[in-house]
Amino acid sequence: MNEKIIKNWNMSIAAEDNVIVLGEMGGGEKEQLKELLNKLNGHFTLISKESNQNFSEEEWNEIGIENFWNVPIYFKWEDKTFLYFSLKISNEDLFNGYDLIVVDSHNPFEGMVKGKMLSVDALKWDYTPIDTENLWEIYNNMKEFESMETTEHRSEIKEEGEE
Numbered sequence: 001m002n003e004k005i006i007k008n009w010n011m012s013i014a015a016e017d018n019v020i021v022l023g024e025m026g027g028g029e030k031e032q033l034k035e036l037l038n039k040l041n042g043h044f045t046l047i048s049k050e051s052n053q054n055f056s057e058e059e060w061n062e063i064g065i066e067n068f069w070n071v072p073i074y075f076k077w078e079d080k081t082f083l084y085f086s087l088k089i090s091n092e093d094l095f096n097g098y099d100l101i102v103v104d105s106h107n108p109f110e111g112m113v114k115g116k117m118l119s120v121d122a123l124k125w126d127y128t129p130i131d132t133e134n135l136w137e138i139y140n141n142m143k144e145f146e147s148m149e150t151t152e153h154r155s156e157i158k159e160e161g162e163e
Contacts, residue, residue: 001127006039008128013041019129020073021046021065022086022120023104030055030063037064047073047086080136100139118142 013019019042026033037044045067046052046060057068073084080099095101101117118139120130130138 002036005122005127006036008126010039010041012129012131015041017042019044020084022084022102023052023122025052025060025065027054030059034063045069045073047071047084075132077132077136082132082135100135102135 021044025044025046026036044065046065047069052060055063060068072086075082075084081097082100082102083098084102086104095116098116103117103119104121118135122128
């Protein structure tokens with residue numbers, strides 16, 4: 001799995017890119033993580049969550065994480081507002097005022113809550129990072145697919161291998 005992550009990561013991320021990591025950065029010993037991060041391109045910002053409490057902020061810096069923040073990140077791109085959020089969302093009022101809420105697998109909500117959520121859980125994206133500039137396109141494609149699920153045409157779409 002590590003080899004696949006390194007390959008997909010470095011095909012998507014340049015050495016000078018800034019990367020926001022939502023959710024878990026990895027498990028294991030500090031030296032193992034440091035060795036893995038040394039093979040990955042980019043400058044890392046880790047948004048804290050419970051499973052990333054394994055190390056102190058200083059230890060994360062030693063591992064290779066340049067920024068370690070314990071808060072959601074607000075981001076404006078073109079005319080859209082994004083919120084990168086890795087904590088559990090317990091109040092849907094949070095969705096007000098943002099065009100897109102970018103979450104990780106830690107969230108109890110799956111899919112498009114109020115049409116504003118996109119999960120960037122690495123497992124769902126074949127362990128390939130998602131570029132912020134592509135988020136809006138991905139989000140619109142997902143919204144279109146979800147609206148298909150509520151139409152009678154959705155039942156006519158065959159899965160691969162179905163007769």
